Amino acid sequence: MPRYLHTMVRVRDLDASIRFYNLLGMRELRRREVPDGKYTLVFVGYDDNQAGEAEIELTYNWGQDDGYEVGTGFGHFAVAVPDVAAAADAVRSGGGKVTREAGPVKFGTTVIAFVEDPDGYKIELIQRG
Ligand SMILES: C[C@@H](O)C(=O)SC[C@H](NC(=O)CC[C@H](N)C(=O)O)C(=O)NCC(=O)O
Numbered sequence: 846m847p848r849y850l851h852t853m854v855r856v857r858d859l860d861a862s863i864r865f866y867n868l869l870g871m872r873e874l875r876r877r878e879v880p881d882g883k884y885t886l887v888f889v890g891y892d893d894n895q896a897g898e899a900e901i902e903l904t905y906n907w908g909q910d911d912g913y914e915v916g917t918g919f920g921h922f923a924v925a926v927p928d929v930a931a932a933a934d935a936v937r938s939g940g941g942k943v944t945r946e947a948g949p950v951k952f953g954t955t956v957i958a959f960v961e962d963p964d965g966y967k968i969e970l971i972q973r974g
């Protein structure tokens with residue numbers, strides 16, 4: 846049965862990105878240095894990473910520090926949290942960016958919020974459980 850494994854994004858500063866994803870309760874699951882390709886991969890996800898749980902593959906191209914264009918096509922990653930407002934506050938107190946405060950989704954009822962990682966990739970927080 847095929848499984849969705851990860852989404853890869855290019856980042857400017859691995860430590861800053863990992864610190865941000867730590868604010869969402871994720872941690873560095875594994876890292877792969879590729880000297881021949883001059884890049885490093887860091888996979889972040891949740892501690893209780895069950896088989897099939899999606900991960901984010903942070904790719905750092907050595908020396909590529911001036912950023913990438915996120916573009917208008919990319920929307921967001923989504924993370925389920927028990928309390929969106931509390932999760933958004935945790936991001937804010939940790940120095941992360943909250944771009945849309947907790948509240949019912951437009952035209953709907955599910956409580957969501959949006960936060961942004963250091964490279965401008967958006968993460969939707971969805972209230973679940
Ligand atoms: C179901 C949940 O995972 C969503 O992402 S719905 C969030 C909603 N999405 C859109 O409006 C998509 C269409 C929009 N024109 C776009 O291109 O992004 C959303 O972002 N709502 C905004 C809000 O503040 O509720």
Ligand code: NI
Pocket residue numbers: 921923969
């Ligand atoms: Ni969504």
